[in-house]
Amino acid sequence: MSVTAPAGFEAAGVAAGLKSTGKPDVAVVVNRGPRKVGAAVFTSNRAKANPIIWSQQVIADRVVEAVVLNSGGANCFTGSFGFQTTHQTAEKAAELLDISAGDVLVCSTGLIGTGDEVFRAKVLAGTEQAIATLSADGGDAAAQAIMTTDTVAKTAVVQGDGWTIGGMAKGAGMLAPGLATMLVVVTTDADLEPLEADAALRAATGTTFDRLDSDGCMSTNDQVTLLANGASGVKPDLDAFRSALRGLCQELAVKLQGDAEGASHDITIEVRGAVSEQDAVEVGRSVARNNLFKAAIFGNDPNWGRVLAAIGTTSAQFDPYDVDVWMNDVRVCTAGGPDRPREDVDLTPRATNLVIDLRSGEASATILTNDLTHDYVHENSAYAS
Amino acid sequence: MSVTAPAGFEAAGVAAGLKSTGKPDVAVVVNRGPRKVGAAVFTSNRAKANPIIWSQQVIADRVVEAVVLNSGGANCFTGSFGFQTTHQTAEKAAELLDISAGDVLVCSTGLIGTGDEVFRAKVLAGTEQAIATLSADGGDAAAQAIMTTDTVAKTAVVQGDGWTIGGMAKGAGMLAPGLATMLVVVTTDADLEPLEADAALRAATGTTFDRLDSDGCMSTNDQVTLLANGASGVKPDLDAFRSALRGLCQELAVKLQGDAEGASHDITIEVRGAVSEQDAVEVGRSVARNNLFKAAIFGNDPNWGRVLAAIGTTSAQFDPYDVDVWMNDVRVCTAGGPDRPREDVDLTPRATNLVIDLRSGEASATILTNDLTHDYVHENSAYAS
Numbered sequence: 001m002s003v004t005a006p007a008g009f010e011a012a013g014v015a016a017g018l019k020s021t022g023k024p025d026v027a028v029v030v031n032r033g034p035r036k037v038g039a040a041v042f043t044s045n046r047a048k049a050n051p052i053i054w055s056q057q058v059i060a061d062r063v064v065e066a067v068v069l070n071s072g073g074a075n076c077f078t079g080s081f082g083f084q085t086t087h088q089t090a091e092k093a094a095e096l097l098d099i100s101a102g103d104v105l106v107c108s109t110g111l112i113g114t115g116d117e118v119f120r121a122k123v124l125a126g127t128e129q130a131i132a133t134l135s136a137d138g139g140d141a142a143a144q145a146i147m148t149t150d151t152v153a154k155t156a157v158v159q160g161d162g163w164t165i166g167g168m169a170k171g172a173g174m175l176a177p178g179l180a181t182m183l184v185v186v187t188t189d190a191d192l193e194p195l196e197a198d199a200a201l202r203a204a205t206g207t208t209f210d211r212l213d214s215d216g217c218m219s220t221n222d223q224v225t226l227l228a229n230g231a232s233g234v235k236p237d238l239d240a241f242r243s244a245l246r247g248l249c250q251e252l253a254v255k256l257q258g259d260a261e262g263a264s265h266d267i268t269i270e271v272r273g274a275v276s277e278q279d280a281v282e283v284g285r286s287v288a289r290n291n292l293f294k295a296a297i298f299g300n301d302p303n304w305g306r307v308l309a310a311i312g313t314t315s316a317q318f319d320p321y322d323v324d325v326w327m328n329d330v331r332v333c334t335a336g337g338p339d340r341p342r343e344d345v346d347l348t349p350r351a352t353n354l355v356i357d358l359r360s361g362e363a364s365a366t367i368l369t370n371d372l373t374h375d376y377v378h379e380n381s382a383y384a385s
Numbered sequence: 386m387s388v389t390a391p392a393g394f395e396a397a398g399v400a401a402g403l404k405s406t407g408k409p410d411v412a413v414v415v416n417r418g419p420r421k422v423g424a425a426v427f428t429s430n431r432a433k434a435n436p437i438i439w440s441q442q443v444i445a446d447r448v449v450e451a452v453v454l455n456s457g458g459a460n461c462f463t464g465s466f467g468f469q470t471t472h473q474t475a476e477k478a479a480e481l482l483d484i485s486a487g488d489v490l491v492c493s494t495g496l497i498g499t500g501d502e503v504f505r506a507k508v509l510a511g512t513e514q515a516i517a518t519l520s521a522d523g524g525d526a527a528a529q530a531i532m533t534t535d536t537v538a539k540t541a542v543v544q545g546d547g548w549t550i551g552g553m554a555k556g557a558g559m560l561a562p563g564l565a566t567m568l569v570v571v572t573t574d575a576d577l578e579p580l581e582a583d584a585a586l587r588a589a590t591g592t593t594f595d596r597l598d599s600d601g602c603m604s605t606n607d608q609v610t611l612l613a614n615g616a617s618g619v620k621p622d623l624d625a626f627r628s629a630l631r632g633l634c635q636e637l638a639v640k641l642q643g644d645a646e647g648a649s650h651d652i653t654i655e656v657r658g659a660v661s662e663q664d665a666v667e668v669g670r671s672v673a674r675n676n677l678f679k680a681a682i683f684g685n686d687p688n689w690g691r692v693l694a695a696i697g698t699t700s701a702q703f704d705p706y707d708v709d710v711w712m713n714d715v716r717v718c719t720a721g722g723p724d725r726p727r728e729d730v731d732l733t734p735r736a737t738n739l740v741i742d743l744r745s746g747e748a749s750a751t752i753l754t755n756d757l758t759h760d761y762v763h764e765n766s767a768y769a770s
Contacts, residue, residue: 292602377683
């Protein structure tokens with residue numbers, strides 16, 4: 001059910017011809033109220049796609065009634081013509097839904113530089129078609145329409161005490177933080193104030209999507225949106241809501257990791273014993289972005305030297321000669337020196353655990369990443385995306 | 386002739402059994418004077434190998450009489466036993482050469498964590514063997530003995546006005562800056578004061594080796610050393626010397642780029658129109674480290690969108706919508722929008738040119754990198770290194 005699991009939301013996904021495969025490529029999610037609370041986080045990349053520039057204006061008043069999303073073209077670096085396409089998309093949806101264009105978010109994903117007349121015509125026609133087929137069980141169709149190189153549609157639902165959260169996500173590459181790292185729409189029928197929704201979304205994404213770092217490459221189009229309509233009539237316990245929202249975001253983040261382009265290992269990097277959470281994140285990210293380490297994991301090689309070489313480039317507080325490293329629960333390095341032999345480590349399972357204990361403090365953080373594989377190189381060299 | 390091209394230097398390279406292939410793996414370079422000026426730059430990785438820790442002490446007084454180098458083991462994260470091995474290596478060389486151990490630099494390269502009793506015995510025996518075969522034409526043998534995954538020995542010689550500079554380098558992966566990024570020994574018979582040598586070396590490496598960024602991975606063992614003995618009796622014009630030294634370092638850097646593990650393209654990233662040189666370097670490096678861009682070049686895909694997505698993550702001063710991009714002399718992007726069609730770009734040659742004009746100032750910088758290939762993944766996953 002994804003985004004239509006909570007009461008008061010409708011969605012649709014249709015094929016508008018943007019994808020050469022003929023698969024669904026335009027989705028619409030509509031909030032039927034009563035409240036129209038919206039919150040969103042965006043890519044921190046300064047190279048922003050037109051839909052991002054548009055949506056950052058729309059979200060300013062924290063009122064959102066609809067989201068139009070397309071795959072098959074990023075509408076990024078397509079000039080003022082491209083921005084007008086985004087604007088016209090919002091106007092088209094607003095006209096058909098009898099709402100204000102200023103309350104319509106637009107998201108696009110696909111190849112940068114794609115956004116010509118043909119693209120515009122298809123997006124506008126697709127928006128019209130999708131709105132004509134909106135339904136209260138259209139969440140799964142919408143999730144399918146935002147897929148790009150994803151191999152599976154990604155959805156999640158969490159039940160609260162009288163309220164529900166639903167979500168859909170697309171993303172299979174270019175996974176790196178910057179608040180958002182993918183297209184995600186999350187809906188809830190809980191009754192939230194705009195600032196409550198905003199704070200809850202930022203807290204949840206900060207420790208979930210923002211700590212998924214598959215290949216260190218930040219996209220131009222990323223957006224995570226939360227729509228809250230209060231249709232349940234329930235004002236949630238805020239701690240419970242925040243916890244549920246974080247759980248849902250983490251579930252979607254793990255699904256994105258599991259579908260990362262060409263990956264053969266899902267690597268969980270847990271950094272312990274840091275002086276601060278920021279230090280722990282910096283250390284984890286340095287390993288997640290080290291091609292030599294990532295290639296070693298692909299080769300099932302527990303090369304802990306590459307871990308130490310990576311973390312040595314950070315400014316985090318620790319002594320490189322007082323660090324312990326575990327791979328899949330085998331301590332391969334103690335106090336910056338060899339411990340158990342590499343033969344003891346079995347890296348054949350897809351799920352891979354790396355634990356780094358900096359032995360300097362009490363803070364910790366976990367980063368999710370993937371290995372560097374032949375298939376990653378193939379997918380990102382053989383196809384323009 | 387490499388490091389023995391200038392007068393007053395001797396070198397040797399021998400096989401000591403550190404490499405399983407039986408190829409040469411221990412090199413010694415000796416400065417026969419009259420002056421014993423030394424300068425060196427080291428990896429800025431905080432995870433430093435034992436030879437780095439030792440050599441940073443040796444260089445403090447700017448006097449160096451000999452350098453002992455080994456491949457086949459990095460002697461990094463090998464504990465106090467490993468440090469004693471480095472110390473004993475310097476002591477062994479000093480005893481045989483009748484000099485002070487405090488004037489002997491030690492460099493090691495190979496797998497992190499390698500440095501046991503067998504390693505120590507072979508390094509010490511190799512040092513003795515190499516010193517026994519020192520000769521004034523041993524430069525090429527020394528260059529061969531420091532090779533790891535290098536496919537060719539890398540040497541260069543520049544003639545000045547009455548003086549000569551010679552150099553050797555090893556490096557074929559893990560190429561990233563931090564002052565040094567490889568093992569390099571440069572010799573000259575020019576008559577230099579210690580501070581002149583130090584300043585010339587730092588200036589030369591800062592715009593050559595430090596701007597070679599093949600895979601963004603910083604090593605634990607990198608060192609670039611300059612030995613100056615004044616044997617020519619000529620005090621060089623300092624501008625001429627600095628220019629010649631920079632030229633030699635650039636020649637070696639290009640050779641390292643050309644031999645990068647698994648690479649199929651040598652990519653020159655020229656950033657123009659930056660507000661400062663620092664901005665230009667940051668922008669160039671963000672592209673050099675972007676796996677999506679590097680994979681696209683491997684696939685001969687002129688995907689300029691990935692260039693803009695990469696530079697958008699920097700803090701350099703420019704407007705992403707006012708940037709021009711050329712690939713192999715074809716302007717594919719003007720003012721942040723599409724220009725010439727991608728079909729016009731021929732990326733089949735190994736030498737690849739990317740020009741990014743930020744249109745914001747007068748500063749520029751050039752970064753050298755490589756593409757991300759199947760062979761890179763293979764070399765770094767199938768073999769521990």
